[in-house]
Amino acid sequence: MKFLKKFLLWLAGLLFLLVALMYIFNVDYLLKAVRTIYLNGHKTAFLDDYNYFDNRTIEKGTAQPWTIAKDYNQVKPTTELEKMHQQIGTVAFLIIKNDSIWSESYYDGYDKDSKSNSFSMAKSIVSASLGKAIMEGRIKSLDQKVSDFFPEFKEGKSATLTVGDLSSMSSGLNWDESYYSPFSITTRAYFDDDLKGVILGLKGIDTPGKKYKYLSGDTQLLAMCIEKAVGKSLADYVSEKFWKPMGAENEALWQTDKEDGIVKAYCCIASNARDFARFGKLYKQNGKWNGQQILDSAFVATSTRPRFQDAPDYGYGWWLSDYKNKKIYYMRGHLGQYVIVIPKDDLIVVRLGHQNARSTNGTVHSDDFYVFLDETYKMLGQKM
Numbered sequence: 001m002k003f004l005k006k007f008l009l010w011l012a013g014l015l016f017l018l019v020a021l022m023y024i025f026n027v028d029y030l031l032k033a034v035r036t037i038y039l040n041g042h043k044t045a046f047l048d049d050y051n052y053f054d055n056r057t058i059e060k061g062t063a064q065p066w067t068i069a070k071d072y073n074q075v076k077p078t079t080e081l082e083k084m085h086q087q088i089g090t091v092a093f094l095i096i097k098n099d100s101i102w103s104e105s106y107y108d109g110y111d112k113d114s115k116s117n118s119f120s121m122a123k124s125i126v127s128a129s130l131g132k133a134i135m136e137g138r139i140k141s142l143d144q145k146v147s148d149f150f151p152e153f154k155e156g157k158s159a160t161l162t163v164g165d166l167s168s169m170s171s172g173l174n175w176d177e178s179y180y181s182p183f184s185i186t187t188r189a190y191f192d193d194d195l196k197g198v199i200l201g202l203k204g205i206d207t208p209g210k211k212y213k214y215l216s217g218d219t220q221l222l223a224m225c226i227e228k229a230v231g232k233s234l235a236d237y238v239s240e241k242f243w244k245p246m247g248a249e250n251e252a253l254w255q256t257d258k259e260d261g262i263v264k265a266y267c268c269i270a271s272n273a274r275d276f277a278r279f280g281k282l283y284k285q286n287g288k289w290n291g292q293q294i295l296d297s298a299f300v301a302t303s304t305r306p307r308f309q310d311a312p313d314y315g316y317g318w319w320l321s322d323y324k325n326k327k328i329y330y331m332r333g334h335l336g337q338y339v340i341v342i343p344k345d346d347l348i349v350v351r352l353g354h355q356n357a358r359s360t361n362g363t364v365h366s367d368d369f370y371v372f373l374d375e376t377y378k379m380l381g382q383k384m
Helices: 002-024 029-036 079-088 119-135 156-160 163-167 185-191 195-200 216-230 234-243 273-284 297-303 367-380
Strands: 055-058 090-097 100-106 252-255 269-271 319-321 328-333 337-342 347-353
Touching: 055 234, 055 269, 079 090, 079 367, 090 273, 090 367, 119 163, 119 216, 119 234, 119 269, 119 273, 119 297, 119 328, 119 337, 163 216, 185 195, 185 216, 195 216, 216 234, 234 252, 234 273, 273 328, 273 337, 273 347, 337 367, 347 367
Parallel strands: none
Antiparallel strands: 055 252, 090 100, 090 347, 252 269, 319 328, 328 337, 337 347
């Protein structure tokens, strides 16, 4: 009994010391990481982690349900597609042809209304918000300087940094895009309760606007600029300008750094496959929705083509591909979240899930991306 008492006292002292050291070395955000991620059996952020964070609500308006195709779900997923779903834990898979839901499958207890984390698909939504703010004259253009909104970036290499540089991932900022290291700035940004302070502490180490380098901090800073320009939370702006006009069927949640804090704009919108797909449809229709131009068509065109010749796979907030000579652009998030748009064939493919199949094909596009495309076309009875 004495030994047990001593052991427990020793353990309590050790835990106290560890916590104290976290605060001393300014890594106390790891306490939230342990509580929300590691104690839930995960090594990284996961689909349902929005339940463990504060959120802002993206309000819905009058729902505009998707049209259901006459031959809805009459063609079963191919064996190869089902195999991939099982291997990497797909929870939702939609094929939307000619703006009608043609095939729809859910797994692991999820359904059409289930929320799951968008992860970096949110970047495409932030970019759309930039386009809307420019369309409304609240931001001058892609060339407006970030220092107009945050004078912290008025000196040094960042003096020429523009909102367009942020959207196209060419900021030159000192961000470490590492998802699994507990000490990376990406991890800190995910768990810290002062996200604004984290972002304003970034420094320019390369000349902006010269070279593509994927940095989540770029999108976060962009969102902060948009919020200053429009004078409201980005969650409210997205609700007003997109979620309601496009008739989302469910409200969404956007994770924040703390209660009533700023949204984690580079990630973390909790919604469902049908409502995420609406952004694919909006871009496929060149910014029009029900005959109304809610996003400038020129901005859509610019967003879905590469800015840099040596980075043909990224535009402004959207991933790009020309697989089998078809123009493809898509929203992409951690662990394999996709809204894939193939305008030529009036086709949108949505996949949400727990994991992705990493790239072994020598491109930036994951192996599952190609499986989803090939097997979708097989189901449709077409060849890519």
